[in-house]
């Protein structure tokens with residue numbers, strides 16, 4: 687499916703001003719694991735956003751660069767201390783539009799699922815494979831799809847509330863396209879703001895098959911950043927692919 691470039695940047699552009707407030711915390715174990723895999727780097731983050739993960743990695747001595755479609759998210763990154771030290775490319779991360787080869791390419795926080803078709807997701811794997819060093823690793827952090835969340839293909843959940851504020855997530859599920867379409871809605875007394883998110887989830891087996899099409903193989907799969915094994919109870923999966 688061809689998409690207009692603004693469609694990729696839409697999520698980031700809309701959410702850039704509140705992103706760090708909503709999603710501030712990063713698990714230190716994630717930074718430890720990424721730093722260990724990257725060595726001195728350079729590491730490449732796909733969908734780098736405001737640098738929530740990349741900046742702590744840089745502070746650990748890893749050279750990082752990034753790709754993102756949203757100039758507003760990247761402006762947030764560049765305004766932070768150390769942000770100017772991270773080279774960024776504005777573009778579609780399915781193309782991996784950078785030069786060079788990397789010992790670590792990573793895409794975290796379910797961002798891989800922002801590619802809305804199987805073709806785009808396969809293309810991403812194929813382009814990543816071209817940019818990995820021979821012993822390099824491609825790491826994806828994704829959620830485990832949970833169909834029990836939905837009743838008649840819908841889910842509404844309360845995220846936060848107080849006397850003058852309400853935040854809810856309203857979600858529709860399309861099992862044919864494997865799409866989840868959510869509206870994060872934030873209400874204050876002055877009105878509502880909408881932050882739409884579209885994702886195409888993939889099952890672990892589909893991720894592994896996409897990797898194989900790109901000449902990669904599953905090397906490890908963790909159920910969390912503490913590297914506990916992935917099981918049927920795991921809420922997320924962290925998949926590591928190598929050549």
Ligand SMILES: C[S@@+](CC[C@H](N)C(=O)[O-])C[C@H]1O[C@@H](n2cnc3c(N)ncnc32)[C@H](O)[C@@H]1O
Pocket residue numbers: 694695697698699709732733734735736737738739753754755756759777778779780794795797800801
């Ligand atoms: C949920 S944020 C994650 C940002 C960062 N990785 C983090 O963990 O905080 C997703 C980011 O991916 C970017 N993005 C989504 N689809 C993209 C695409 N096809 N190409 C490049 N960037 C994309 C968005 O602009 C946004 O900055």
